[in-house]
Every structure is written in C-alpha cells, then in structure tokens.
Amino acid sequence: MADPAVRAPAHPLLRALILLGAPGAGKGTQAKEVARVYDVPHLSTGDMFREHVAKGTELGQRAKPIMESGKLVPDEIVLGMVEERVARQDCASGFVLDGFPRTLPQAERLEEILSLLPLRRALAVNLAVDDEAVVRRIASRRTCLKCGAIYGGGSKQTRAPGKCDVCQGELVQRPDDREEVVRQRMATYHEQTRPVIEFYRRRGQLLELDGAKDIASVRGELLDLLERLQ
Numbered sequence: 001m002a003d004p005a006v007r008a009p010a011h012p013l014l015r016a017l018i019l020l021g022a023p024g025a026g027k028g029t030q031a032k033e034v035a036r037v038y039d040v041p042h043l044s045t046g047d048m049f050r051e052h053v054a055k056g057t058e059l060g061q062r063a064k065p066i067m068e069s070g071k072l073v074p075d076e077i078v079l080g081m082v083e084e085r086v087a088r089q090d091c092a093s094g095f096v097l098d099g100f101p102r103t104l105p106q107a108e109r110l111e112e113i114l115s116l117l118p119l120r121r122a123l124a125v126n127l128a129v130d131d132e133a134v135v136r137r138i139a140s141r142r143t144c145l146k147c148g149a150i151y152g153g154g155s156k157q158t159r160a161p162g163k164c165d166v167c168q169g170e171l172v173q174r175p176d177d178r179e180e181v182v183r184q185r186m187a188t189y190h191e192q193t194r195p196v197i198e199f200y201r202r203r204g205q206l207l208e209l210d211g212a213k214d215i216a217s218v219r220g221e222l223l224d225l226l227e228r229l230q
C-alpha cells in the first residue's frame with residue numbers, strides 16, 4: 001500500500017462523506033486527513049460551536065452550557081448552521097461531515113439538503129470503538145487553545161510538555177472532556193446517535209471501520225475505501 005500521507009487521490013470526492021462514531025472514536029482526526037487529501041472542506045459542528053463560544057456570539061452563548069453538560073444542541077440550531085455552510089461555493093466538490101448528523105431528524109433533513117446539491121450519493125463511515133477505550137482516550141486528550149491540534153488520547157505526544165508542536169499554543173483539556181461529562185456524552189451518543197448508524201445501514205449507505213486501530217491504519221483503510229468507491 002502506498003503511503004497515504006503522500007498519495008494523491010485519483011478522483012475528486014464529489015460527495016458528502018459522513019464520519020460517524022462515539023466521542024473520541026477519531027472522527028475529527030480522520031476527517032481532517034480526508035479533507036486535506038481530497039482538498040475539500042472539513043465541517044465539524046463541534047468546532048463550529050466552539051468557535052461561536054470563543055467569539056461569544058448569541059449562538060455560542062446558547063450552545064455553551066449545553067455542550068458543557070454533554071447534551072446535544074437543539075436540532076434547529078445545528079441544522080441552520082450546517083445548511084448555511086454547505087451552500088457555500090467551497091463545498092461544490094464535496095465535503096467531510098464530522099459530528100453531524102447526530103440525531104435522526106438531523107439525518108433526515110441532511111438527505112433533503114443533499115438532494116438539492118449536484119453530488120454523488122452521500123456515504124457514511126462508522127468508526128467503531130468500544131466505550132471503555134474511548135473514555136480512556138478522551139481522558140488523556142489535550143487540545144491546543146490556539147490552533148485546535150489534538151495530542152495524547154491516541155494522537156501523538158508533544159515534543160515540549162504542555163505546548164503545541166505546531167504553534168506553541170497552550171494545551172488544555174476541553175471542558176467537555178472531563179470524565180463525568182464524557183460519561184454523559186456517551187449516554188447521549190447511545191440514545192440519540194446510534195440510530196443514525198441504522199438509518200444509513202438500512203439505506204445501503206454505511207461502511208464500517210475498526211476505529212480501535214492506530215490513527216495511521218484507520219487513515220490508510222479509509223483512504224483505500226474511498227479510492228475503491230470511485
């Protein structure tokens with residue numbers, strides 16, 4: 001297998017790729033990679049909300065306490081934000097969705113939104129990892145305050161302790177990565193997001209990968225799978 005880090009894709013993505021999986025399953029890490037390789041936007045609803053929180057917008061003020069409790073932001077808020085984002089020109093060659101859809105109504109509405117776009121049929125990829133493994137990963141995960149890079153928790157360690165290798169920013173634990181919040185996020189996931197996996201399975205749009213493998217292996221398998229689909 002060629003090194004996925006240097007391999008250029010033979011075809012453009014031209015679809016919405018939906019990464020599914022529990023908190024800490026590796027959606028964000030893999031979504032960034034696919035987006036970089038295919039040169040399409042990486043749309044993380046979690047990142048969008050964190051940006052709103054950081055800027056103190058009205059939406060951010062509504063989302064902050066909900067996120068910090070491990071619950072989900074109401075569908076209509078998420079949907080408005082995603083609808084506006086995927087309508088932008090940079091999404092015309094496809095995009096990678098990370099953290100969305102997370103409820104059945106979100107998945108159903110996404111199908112309607114996508115049916116209006118000139119793209120191939122959306123594909124959902126579930127990164128399967130068992131609960132205890134993700135709780136362990138998240139407990140040791142640290143995020144750069146400045147650039148959002150992720151360390152520990154299955155990602156690489158930093159060269160200097162507490163400092164980001166990329167931008168020297170300070171590394172912190174996400175407020176919702178504290179153990180008690182992680183347990184609530186897992187409960188929310190099982191209750192509201194697992195049905196989304198079944199939604200895509202029934203429609204024949206689901207592929208599954210073993211998210212317990214290391215980052216490079218999952219990346220290689222995901223890129224191989226996308227290449228074979230074209």
Ligand code: ADP
Pocket residue numbers: 022023024027045046047049066067068070071072073074075078098099100101102103106176185
């Ligand atoms: P993770 O996948 O690791 O749980 P994210 O960064 O995707 O974390 O999301 C963080 C939080 O943002 C979620 O726990 C939730 O409160 C909110 N959020 C993100 N995406 C959605 C969504 N599609 N629907 C509702 N809430 C969301």
